[in-house]
Amino acid sequence: MEPFRRLEAIACPLPLASVDTDQIIPARFMKTPRSEGYGRFLLHDLRHDAEGRPTGALSLDDPTRAGARILVARRNFGAGSSREAAVYALVDYGIRCVIAPSFGDIFAANAANNGLLPAAVAEEDAERLLLALESGLAGLVVDLEAERIEGAGEAIAFSVDPVVRTKLLNGWDDLDLTLSRADAIAAFTAADAERRPWARPRG
Amino acid sequence: MPYPRSAPRTLFEKVWDQHVVASRDDGPDLLFIDRHLVHEGSHHAFAKLREKGLPVARPDLTFGVADHYVPTRNRSGGLADAGVRRMVDQLSENARAHGIRLFGLDDPRQGIVHVVGPEQGLTLPGLTIVCGDSHTSTHGAFGAMAFGIGASDVAHVLATQTLWQKRPRRMRIAFEGELMPGVGAKDMALSWIARLGADGARGHAIEYAGSAVRALSMEGRLTLCNLSIEGGGRLGMIAPDETTIRYLEGRPFAPTGDLFARAAEDWLALASDGSAAFDREIVLAAGEIAPVVTWGTSPEDALPITGETPDPGRMADEGRAAHAREALAYMGLVPGRPLTEIAVDRVFIGSCTNSRIEDLRAAAAVLAGRKARVPGLVSPGSSLVKRQAEEEGLDRIFVEAGLEWVESGCSMCVGMNGDIVAPGERCASTTNRNFKGRQGPGARTHLMSPAMVAAAAIEGRLADARPYLEGRI
Numbered sequence: 001m002e003p004f005r006r007l008e009a010i011a012c013p014l015p016l017a018s019v020d021t022d023q024i025i026p027a028r029f030m031k032t033p034r035s036e037g038y039g040r041f042l043l044h045d046l047r048h049d050a051e052g053r054p055t056g057a058l059s060l061d062d063p064t065r066a067g068a069r070i071l072v073a074r075r076n077f078g079a080g081s082s083r084e085a086a087v088y089a090l091v092d093y094g095i096r097c098v099i100a101p102s103f104g105d106i107f108a109a110n111a112a113n114n115g116l117l118p119a120a121v122a123e124e125d126a127e128r129l130l131l132a133l134e135s136g137l138a139g140l141v142v143d144l145e146a147e148r149i150e151g152a153g154e155a156i157a158f159s160v161d162p163v164v165r166t167k168l169l170n171g172w173d174d175l176d177l178t179l180s181r182a183d184a185i186a187a188f189t190a191a192d193a194e195r196r197p198w199a200r201p202r203g
Numbered sequence: 204m205p206y207p208r209s210a211p212r213t214l215f216e217k218v219w220d221q222h223v224v225a226s227r228d229d230g231p232d233l234l235f236i237d238r239h240l241v242h243e244g245s246h247h248a249f250a251k252l253r254e255k256g257l258p259v260a261r262p263d264l265t266f267g268v269a270d271h272y273v274p275t276r277n278r279s280g281g282l283a284d285a286g287v288r289r290m291v292d293q294l295s296e297n298a299r300a301h302g303i304r305l306f307g308l309d310d311p312r313q314g315i316v317h318v319v320g321p322e323q324g325l326t327l328p329g330l331t332i333v334c335g336d337s338h339t340s341t342h343g344a345f346g347a348m349a350f351g352i353g354a355s356d357v358a359h360v361l362a363t364q365t366l367w368q369k370r371p372r373r374m375r376i377a378f379e380g381e382l383m384p385g386v387g388a389k390d391m392a393l394s395w396i397a398r399l400g401a402d403g404a405r406g407h408a409i410e411y412a413g414s415a416v417r418a419l420s421m422e423g424r425l426t427l428c429n430l431s432i433e434g435g436g437r438l439g440m441i442a443p444d445e446t447t448i449r450y451l452e453g454r455p456f457a458p459t460g461d462l463f464a465r466a467a468e469d470w471l472a473l474a475s476d477g478s479a480a481f482d483r484e485i486v487l488a489a490g491e492i493a494p495v496v497t498w499g500t501s502p503e504d505a506l507p508i509t510g511e512t513p514d515p516g517r518m519a520d521e522g523r524a525a526h527a528r529e530a531l532a533y534m535g536l537v538p539g540r541p542l543t544e545i546a547v548d549r550v551f552i553g554s555c556t557n558s559r560i561e562d563l564r565a566a567a568a569v570l571a572g573r574k575a576r577v578p579g580l581v582s583p584g585s586s587l588v589k590r591q592a593e594e595e596g597l598d599r600i601f602v603e604a605g606l607e608w609v610e611s612g613c614s615m616c617v618g619m620n621g622d623i624v625a626p627g628e629r630c631a632s633t634t635n636r637n638f639k640g641r642q643g644p645g646a647r648t649h650l651m652s653p654a655m656v657a658a659a660a661i662e663g664r665l666a667d668a669r670p671y672l673e674g675r676i
């Protein structure tokens with residue numbers, strides 16, 4: 001995974017609360033293999049009418065915001081399902097950072113596993129960013145090392161789980177870290193079989 | 204003693220501590236995973252494993268269930284939809300390739316993963332259980348630590364049988380007192396979520412406690428824990444007790460004989476110590492809970508059926524008012540009208556939230572000898588639940604009322620198999636998510652208990668189930 005340090009990019013305001021995973025990617029698209037790309041599914045039903053025509057309702061479809069890599073939303077972004085496809089849709093579209101007052105826990109974990117930064121800001125700061133973007137501000141700078149957002153007047157502090165931060169800064173993948181601990185897992189398994197002999201499924 | 208037992212600990216901490224394989228200085232613990240459940244949607248994770256050339260570390264602890272995409276009608280004739288067929292076949296192939304036991308489409312034990320796990324005794328107290336589905340929290344009803352994970356983490360568990368996790372904070376939600384007749388676990392869940400918000404328990408492991416929780420059957424506890432994620436909780440748990448142990452005895456994958464006795468002793472010892480501390484505690488009066496329905500597009504948009512649609516003009520918080528305005532518009536509702544005036548187009552009884560035998564019995568108690576004014580689907584939680592319901596004659600009650608009795612699967616909860624609510628249609632549903640488009644593009648979902656869905660079917664609008672239950676429960 002590519003390390004994430006400082007991102008300077010076009011940002012899109014998404015002034016909605018509780019943008020859940022079913023809105024980020026409707027279930028019907030999830031049969032698609034990832035290799036085909038998920039970017040075109042991002043927030044599909046909020047951006048298209050019943051016939052599948054783009055409505056231009058979201059700033060994502062504003063031509064002046066083409067190439068956006070940052071999204072700013074209201075509270076509880078990514079609530080709901082564990083579908084990592086929600087993160088794939090964002091990442092394949094080009095988004096590398098979502099700024100919001102709060103995130104669904106599973107969404108935030110999935111984001112970190114795909115190099116997407118969930119940056120949590122105070123509710124007032126989210127409103128300030130939304131207002132600035134909707135009033136014409138084009139882009140923002142997200143500095144993960146300093147945990148700071150610049151570009152909309154006074155710098156705004158954001159918080160991110162320290163574990164997620166380390167992972168993103170280094171571009172680490174959990175799996176490689178864990179595979180090097182095979183001995184500890186084997187030792188645990190042996191001791192656990194003594195401790196909880198009933199824990200193995202019968203049959 | 205393998206574990207120091209110094210300070211008093213909560214149920215959650217006891218189970219967590221028993222699973223720590225290693226700890227990292229910056230916080231997370233590497234947890235051993237006792238059960239890993241996979242379904243058709245896990246294909247991304249299997250692809251990742253293939254990419255890395257890794258085998259499944261513990262096929263003996265991994266179980267596959269076909270549920271998210273399975274059709275609920277005409278199963279024997281082969282699967283008509285090519286996309287759906289590919290999803291179901293892919294799961295079978297992955298299970299076969301990795302030696303994973305599969306409850307597939309033709310298995311008599313097939314059903315929704317969170318119904319099958321408990322039913323088969325795969326879910327036991329004190330276990331860590333993960334699945335690529337957020338409602339894995341359901342299994343916490345047994346005092347297991349169960350939570351949903353995304354595809355990268357599914358791949359991680361497949362490859363290592365472990366997962367790095369940061370310890371969530373501890374929260375207790377206690378329901379004290381006695382529920383009124385006709386009020387159940389679904390109403391308890393929607394009530395606390397309405398009160399605390401859809402992100403109210405974010406970052407927390409919830410323990411449900413109190414006399415009203417103790418009094419719940421396993422079915423009710425499963426419903427309560429199922430909805431933990433809808434309030435933002437990482438997981439929900441209930442301490443194992445006699446109800447838990449009685450339920451587990453004789454289940455196919457549960458221990459037997461002396462081993463069961465030993466297990467039961469360990470399980471009962473998991474209860475939170477009397478003086479254990481929680482980071483957050485909420486106490487709710489069970490007796491004040493009325494049957495609840497949702498009016499909006501988030502599970503927190505819930506109100507007693509006796510109430511009215513909210514008025515955004517009277518909300519102090521601009522963010523909330525904006526959400527309410529938007530939700531009412533999507534739902535096609537106006538502010539300040541009685542909820543019982545809302546006409547529905549169809550009903551759905553099913554999903555891992557409310558499709559177990561007790562749920563079907565509750566709906567049937569309302570519907571017996573009555574007719575539904577609107578069409579609807581009843582999809583039992585598992586093929587075994589379906590068989591039991593048919594033995595009890597519940598299927599006939601549904602069919603005679605005019606509802607369709609179909610096979611088991613996720614069905615209209617998520618619409619992946621083609622069972623969807625048409626655009627603009629309104630559905631009274633026993634599921635767990637009223638998100639925009641959850642039941643199909645443009646679908647309008649009202650969440651409620653099985654008895655309440657049955658009452659809505661009879662009246663063709665949202666209705667209080669209690670009068671229909673009089674003399675029947």
Ligand code: SF4
Pocket residue numbers: 270271315316317336338554555556612613616617635
């Ligand atoms: S019934 Fe719905 S919530 Fe439950 S596992 Fe299936 S899709 Fe998920």
